[in-house]
Amino acid sequence: MAGAQEMAEGVVYADISFPPPAPTAALQRLPSSSWRRVALGLALLCILLLAALLGLGLHLHLHRRVGSCAPKLRSMEQSLEHRLQQQERFLAGRCRFCPASWLGDAGKCYYFSSAKRDWAQSKEDCCSRGAQLVTVRANATLAFLQRVSKSNTFHIGLKKERAGLDWKWVDGSALNRLFPVTRSTASYLACGRVSGRGLSGGSCTDPCRWICEQSALTLQWGLGSAPPTFLWGNTTYTCIDPQ
Structure with a gap:
């Protein structure tokens, strides 16, 4: 009994520490830098x-x-309106916006080019701007185009493919003789133009100026501030018709 007690009291305790695992050879060769x-x-x-x-x-x-030549202006309008609402807490007025240097009339925006191209190239330019060659639906629109065109001649979105067919707008709708068109080419293939004298037809390959058209964006602006000017993509929009 006494021997067992001595053995228990003779137990020696020691702390044993293990060295950290050695890094692999690849890690040892790779410095911190x-x-x-x-x-x-x-x-x-x-x-x-x-x-x-x-x-x-x-x-x-x-x-x-660009490929569809049909800009989604409504979705753009909603996005722009949401941005302005985030900037202004109190809304007091509305305004119609057009790209800078475009002219506005009756809720539409019009681009009158200074360069000259054939009809197909003019159509492509309008598509690249998110617009289309202008169409004429009302006498007031024709009067506006004539007033701005004066002595210059502009391509418009009107074309006649061959003999026996009526003039058609770029959206596929027929002119239906709503407006007289003066023919100035013997070719069955003809493209529409506008000038201070009204509508006329000519060779589609003739270089002329052109008119693009798109709907104006109707947005709100803040209380006590001037109608805003803002940048969307690469285009600056300005207020043309405060309401």
Whole structure:
């Protein structure tokens, strides 16, 4: 009994510590500065991939917009209105907006070119602006175009494909003889024009100025402030008709 007690009292306790695991040979050979360079390279790669994805998305958006030649102005209007509402808490008025240097009339925006191109090139230019070659639906519109055109001649969105067919607008609707068209070419294929004298037809390959048309954007602006001017994409919009 006494021997067992001595053995219990003779137990020696010791703290045992294990050395940390040795790093692998690859990690030992890689200094801390190299780790920083690797991390920086990975971060730059992520940024470049994100920029590429954003660029691809923007390219597809512009391709759909230009290729269809039918701008989604309502969705643009809603987005712009939402932006202005975030900037102004109290809304007091509304305004019709057109791109800077465009003319406004009766809720429409009109671009009168100074350069000259054939009819097809003029149509493509309007598409690239999110618009179309102008169409005439009312006598008031024709009077406005004549007043601005004066002695100049402009391509419009009117075309006659061959003999026996009526004049048609770029949206496919027929002119239906609502407005007289003076023919100035012997070819069956003719494209419409407008000047101070009214509507006329001529060769589609003749270089002329052209008129683009799009709907004005109706937005709100803040209490006590002047109607705003804002940038959307690469286009500056200005208020043409405060309400």
